[in-house]
Amino acid sequence: MDKQKLENARGWIQSELKDCIDFWLKNGMDLVNGGVYTCLDRKGEIYSTDKSVWMQGRCGWIFAYLCHVYGTREEWLRASKSCLDFMEAHCINRAAGNRMYFTVTAEGAPLRQRRYCFSEAFYAMANAEYYGVTGEREHLERARRAYDLYWDLNHGMPDPTGLGPKTEPATRTGRAFGIPMIYLNVTAVMQRVDPENAALYAERAAACVDEIFRYHVHPELKCVLENVAVDGTARLYYTEGRTVNPGHDIEGVWFLLEYARRTGNAELVARAEEIFRWAITAGWDKEYGGLLYFVDALGKPPEAYEHDMKLWWPHDEILISSLMLYRDTGKEEYLDWFYTTLDYCKAHFADREYGEWYGYLRRDGLPTEPSTKGSTFKGPFHLPRMLIMTDVMAGELLSK
Amino acid sequence: MDKQKLENARGWIQSELKDCIDFWLKNGMDLVNGGVYTCLDRKGEIYSTDKSVWMQGRCGWIFAYLCHVYGTREEWLRASKSCLDFMEAHCINRAAGNRMYFTVTAEGAPLRQRRYCFSEAFYAMANAEYYGVTGEREHLERARRAYDLYWDLNHGMPDPTGLGPKTEPATRTGRAFGIPMIYLNVTAVMQRVDPENAALYAERAAACVDEIFRYHVHPELKCVLENVAVDGTARLYYTEGRTVNPGHDIEGVWFLLEYARRTGNAELVARAEEIFRWAITAGWDKEYGGLLYFVDALGKPPEAYEHDMKLWWPHDEILISSLMLYRDTGKEEYLDWFYTTLDYCKAHFADREYGEWYGYLRRDGLPTEPSTKGSTFKGPFHLPRMLIMTDVMAGELLSK
Numbered sequence: 001m002d003k004q005k006l007e008n009a010r011g012w013i014q015s016e017l018k019d020c021i022d023f024w025l026k027n028g029m030d031l032v033n034g035g036v037y038t039c040l041d042r043k044g045e046i047y048s049t050d051k052s053v054w055m056q057g058r059c060g061w062i063f064a065y066l067c068h069v070y071g072t073r074e075e076w077l078r079a080s081k082s083c084l085d086f087m088e089a090h091c092i093n094r095a096a097g098n099r100m101y102f103t104v105t106a107e108g109a110p111l112r113q114r115r116y117c118f119s120e121a122f123y124a125m126a127n128a129e130y131y132g133v134t135g136e137r138e139h140l141e142r143a144r145r146a147y148d149l150y151w152d153l154n155h156g157m158p159d160p161t162g163l164g165p166k167t168e169p170a171t172r173t174g175r176a177f178g179i180p181m182i183y184l185n186v187t188a189v190m191q192r193v194d195p196e197n198a199a200l201y202a203e204r205a206a207a208c209v210d211e212i213f214r215y216h217v218h219p220e221l222k223c224v225l226e227n228v229a230v231d232g233t234a235r236l237y238y239t240e241g242r243t244v245n246p247g248h249d250i251e252g253v254w255f256l257l258e259y260a261r262r263t264g265n266a267e268l269v270a271r272a273e274e275i276f277r278w279a280i281t282a283g284w285d286k287e288y289g290g291l292l293y294f295v296d297a298l299g300k301p302p303e304a305y306e307h308d309m310k311l312w313w314p315h316d317e318i319l320i321s322s323l324m325l326y327r328d329t330g331k332e333e334y335l336d337w338f339y340t341t342l343d344y345c346k347a348h349f350a351d352r353e354y355g356e357w358y359g360y361l362r363r364d365g366l367p368t369e370p371s372t373k374g375s376t377f378k379g380p381f382h383l384p385r386m387l388i389m390t391d392v393m394a395g396e397l398l399s400k
Numbered sequence: 401m402d403k404q405k406l407e408n409a410r411g412w413i414q415s416e417l418k419d420c421i422d423f424w425l426k427n428g429m430d431l432v433n434g435g436v437y438t439c440l441d442r443k444g445e446i447y448s449t450d451k452s453v454w455m456q457g458r459c460g461w462i463f464a465y466l467c468h469v470y471g472t473r474e475e476w477l478r479a480s481k482s483c484l485d486f487m488e489a490h491c492i493n494r495a496a497g498n499r500m501y502f503t504v505t506a507e508g509a510p511l512r513q514r515r516y517c518f519s520e521a522f523y524a525m526a527n528a529e530y531y532g533v534t535g536e537r538e539h540l541e542r543a544r545r546a547y548d549l550y551w552d553l554n555h556g557m558p559d560p561t562g563l564g565p566k567t568e569p570a571t572r573t574g575r576a577f578g579i580p581m582i583y584l585n586v587t588a589v590m591q592r593v594d595p596e597n598a599a600l601y602a603e604r605a606a607a608c609v610d611e612i613f614r615y616h617v618h619p620e621l622k623c624v625l626e627n628v629a630v631d632g633t634a635r636l637y638y639t640e641g642r643t644v645n646p647g648h649d650i651e652g653v654w655f656l657l658e659y660a661r662r663t664g665n666a667e668l669v670a671r672a673e674e675i676f677r678w679a680i681t682a683g684w685d686k687e688y689g690g691l692l693y694f695v696d697a698l699g700k701p702p703e704a705y706e707h708d709m710k711l712w713w714p715h716d717e718i719l720i721s722s723l724m725l726y727r728d729t730g731k732e733e734y735l736d737w738f739y740t741t742l743d744y745c746k747a748h749f750a751d752r753e754y755g756e757w758y759g760y761l762r763r764d765g766l767p768t769e770p771s772t773k774g775s776t777f778k779g780p781f782h783l784p785r786m787l788i789m790t791d792v793m794a795g796e797l798l799s800k
Contacts, residue, residue: 039639039701047700048638106637109571171509237506238448239439300447301439301772305760306706308768360705363762368708372701 001335003398009342010394017387019355021066021076023373024059024380029079033107035059035086036079038379042371043354049106053091055379056083057122061189062380064129069388072133080130084139087123097160098149103376115163117153120146121182125189132193140194147190151204154179174235177216177226177248180208184255191262205259212252213271221297222278224249239303244295246283247314249275253321257328269328276321280337283314288364289344291315310361312378315345316386323393338390357383401735403798409742410794417787419755421466421476423773424459424780429479433507435459435486436479438779442771443754449506453491455779456483457522461589462780464529469788472533480530484539487523497560498549503776515563517553520546521582525589532593540594547590551604554579574635577616577626577648580608584655591662605659612652613671621697622678624649639703642696646683647714649675650691653721657728669728676721680737683714688764689744691715710761712778715745716786723793738790757783 027044028036030051038055039048060083063076090108093099100119103111128143130136153159167173184205191201215232216224225234226243235241253276260268283291291314294307301307318341325334348365349357351373358367359378372378427444428436430451438455439448460483463476490508493499500519503511528543530536553559565573584605591601615632616624625634626643635641653676660668683691691714694707701707718741725734748765749757751773758767759778772778 041701047696048703050638105571110568111571112567167512168510171505171511238450296447296770299770301441301768301770301775303448303775305711305768305772305775306709308762309706311705362708362764363768364764368701368705368763370696370699370701372705375701375703375705 001397005339006394006398009339010391010398012342012346013387013391013394016350017384017391020357020380020384020387023354023356024384025075025079028059028374028380029082030086030106033086034082034089035108036083036379037106038374039376040356040372040374042351042358042373044356044373047372050111050376051086051104051106051108052376052379053087053101053103053119054122054377055381056087056091057119057124057126058381059379060084060087060126061122061129062384064126064133065385065388067133068129069392077133080126080133084126084130087126088142091119091123093161096162098145099159099161100146113161113163115159115161115166117150118178118182120150120153121186124150125186128186128189128193132189143190144194144197147186150183150186154183173230174227175211175215175230175232177212177224177245177252180211180216181248181252181255184208184212184252184259188255188258188262202263205262209256209259209268212256217271217275218297219274223282223297224252224275224279225297234297236298239296239300242297242300243302244279244282244297245293246279246291246295247293247311247317249279250283250291250314250321251317253279254317254324257321257324261328273325273329276325276334280318285310285363289340290348290361290363290365291318291341292363308363310348310363310365312349312357312359313382315341315349316382319345319386320389323390323397327393327397401797405739406794406798409739410791410798412742412746413787413791413794416750417784417791420757420780420784420787423754423756424784425475425479428459428774428780429482430486430506433486434482434489435508436483436779437506438774439776440756440772440774442751442758442773444756444773447772450511450776451486451504451506451508452776452779453487453501453503453519454522454777455781456487456491457519457524457526458781459779460484460487460526461522461529462784464526464533465785465788467533468529469792477533480526480533484526484530487526488542491519491523493561496562498545499559499561500546513561513563515559515561515566517550518578518582520550520553521586524550525586528586528589528593532589543590544594544597547586550583550586554583573630574627575611575615575630575632577612577624577645577652580611580616581648581652581655584608584612584652584659588655588658588662602663605662609656609659609668612656617671617675618697619674623682623697624652624675624679625697634697636698639696639700642698642700643702644679644682644695644697645693646679646691646695647693647711647717649679650683650714650721651717653679654717654724657721657724661728673725673729676725676734680718685710685763689740690748690761690763690765691718691741692763708763710748710763710765712749712757712759713782715741715749716782719745719786720789723790723797727793727797 035056036059037046041047060080063080066076091101101110102114124143124146127139131139187201187205223244227240253272256272282295290310293309294302296302322334322337356373358371360368435456436459437446441447460480463480466476491501501510502514524543524546527539531539587601587605615628623644627640653672656672682695690710693709694702696702722734722737756773758771760768
């Protein structure tokens with residue numbers, strides 16, 4: 001390992017982290033209504049005042065996580081609390097069993113309720129992390145309730161919103177990879193801050209890992225399928241059944257590696273390596289560089305016509321997973337992927353002039369115009385999480 | 401007008417039409433279950449067997465329309481009838497007031513019911529056109545019923561599916577441009593084949609034109625807004641409220657021109673010209689050519705991150721509207737737009753090797769890879785409609 005090279009990379013990462021955090025604190029926080037605006041353009045100007053509930057939770061989490069990793073700072077804790085309070089006041093559909101909305105207005109009036117319960121997942125993560133930093137018990141209770149609600153909704157509980165499944169269940173049912181995969185990540189936070197419930201979290205995490213491998217990992221196709229039959233059968237006759245999201249798979253890799261480390265499961269590391277290799281082989285664009293957003297398990301046209309665009313977050317996930325794989329296996333190929341991806345991100349995603357990263361690049365690596373730094377789906381989450389985690393891991397590797 | 405140039409263009413158009421029709425008859429028609437598959441790759445291979453209900457209606461319409469324009473051919477009539485029969489047998493949600501599904505399986509089992517009622521619009525068009533060609537009265541009755549259902553659903557009738565609005569109505573309601581605009585087009589077909597109900601169609605068409613100008617056309621912003629408040633107020637603080645879809649506007653232009661011609665309303669031609677100019681000015685890509693998919697009324701980042709891609713159908717709509725504007729006003733600028741767009745389409749969308757047009761290009765004009773000739777949203781509709789209509793209009797202009 002070239003220590004100087006890693007030190008240089010770490011220096012760049014630390015400087016990007018500072019810019020990123022400054023960008024959101026300065027431009028995103030809503031000092032009037034609380035919470036965060038995430039639809040920010042290249043310069044940080046708000047281009048939509050509608051608020052994403054996912055992003056309230058993710059932003060609430062990231063600022064508490066910064067405190068967890070680097071020590072509490074008042075402005076971070078205040079930003080986190082602002083998102084938590086905004087969610088508590090405005091983002092919970094109290095008439096529908098505390099299901100959470102998907103979007104609300106600037107002031108918090110409900111705009112959209114979706115059937116999926118990822119808002120609840122990020123709310124749980126945020127409250128748990130905030131409890132971990134402050135010890136304020138009410139936040140742990142909130143996290144536990146939402147954590148259970150997510151589990152129950154995905155294990156047979158009737159949805160109190162009454163929205164029903166998107167696809168007619170008499171014709172087609174199935175499983176989505178995102179459900180156990182995101183829950184595994186939320187569980188990791190719960191485990192860290194709530195040792196009282198260690199047994200429950202261990203059981204749920206094991207169930208998630210089991211679901212991922214039992215149903216979604218398909219070695220015969222060398223991929224992870226986003227959507228499968230309830231029994232895990234691949235359904236290759238329609239596009240959704242062949243959808244591969246390489247960035248999603250690579251994100252899952254480090255969730256699995258963390259689980260393997262916690263449980264001392266060395267065999268699982270090898271299985272995570274395999275997922276990484278499949279995804280990076282299928283998804284890395286040999287012509288232009290960068291990771292394709294979607295690929296098809298059989299090489300046919302993916303459903304989403306923007307499938308060959310380059311989104312920021314899959315690249316953040318490559319950086320985390322490749323460095324963690326290097327840390328945990330010592331294999332140079334992963335360090336190579338880390339640097340290759342870092343170079344791509346420096347050249348294409350980073351914006352030296354205004355800070356933060358472009359969210360959306362065309363296949364050729366140029367940003368869509370007018371470009372964006374945030375959206376309903378992009379806020380202070382994947383990028384700062386990657387910068388924090390790779391800073392910490394680089395530190396571990398350098399101090400060896 | 402350079403007659404030779406237009407004759408050459410017409411020759412190319414006629415040859416593309418033949419290739420396009422052959423492509424769908426050969427690759428799309430489902431001889432086992434009836435109806436049409438539209439998820440076809442570059443070579444015409446089916447990559448998903450799920451069937452789009454929009455496409456059953458649109459395909460049923462186009463093959464009847466071919467008979468209307470060029471005289472009945474058995475294989476066209478059979479293709480149209482196959483889609484009509486498939487819809488009748490499988491695509492109507494009888495338990496929900498004859499609302500129609502959005503997608504069904506190859507065999508016709510229901511997959512997805514959406515709140516929007518465009519399936520019903522295309523079903524009405526298809527049945528009406530088929531009645532116009534065959535005189536089979538049952539098809540007229542079906543068309544009339546669906547035509548009324550669409551109107552009622554958009555004018556206060558409770559939706560029998562119970563799906564409810566996507567956005568919480570206590571917070572935000574509104575109007576979508578597509579609703580009067582598509583209905584104006586369906587009405588034009590009904591008027592042509594069903595003179596018994598002429599008064600009703602005249603009244604409904606007038607109401608659509610009124611809604612379009614009263615609510616969606618915003619001269620102060622030099623654009624047509626896709627989404628406005630119920631009273632037409634522009635809402636510029638969130639992205640959806642600023643969405644401009646230049647291809648949609650340009651499609652609307654020729655619906656308005658047809659209406660102006662039917663009603664002898666010369667003043668309306670000038671207003672349609674204005675819409676065309678706004679849309680082509682805002683949407684034509686000065687750097688790479690082609691029409692951008694979405695633009696923002698204030699030049700901010702559009703909601704859909706694929707906004708700068710080039711889709712086939714807006715280009716078809718430019719070709720129809722520009723040639724119709726030239727025919728109806730004699731202004732050379734429209735003929736210039738016709739040729740400029742035709743050149744772009746020849747260079748980027750057309751596929752000399754396998755026929756039909758690529759559906760989706762990156763901003764730089766190269767097809768997404770693997771490329772597609774069809775999808776849930778692309779079938780035998782916009783392209784053959786354009787080829788038929790420009791063939792006919794070029795014929796009119798050449799015979800002057």
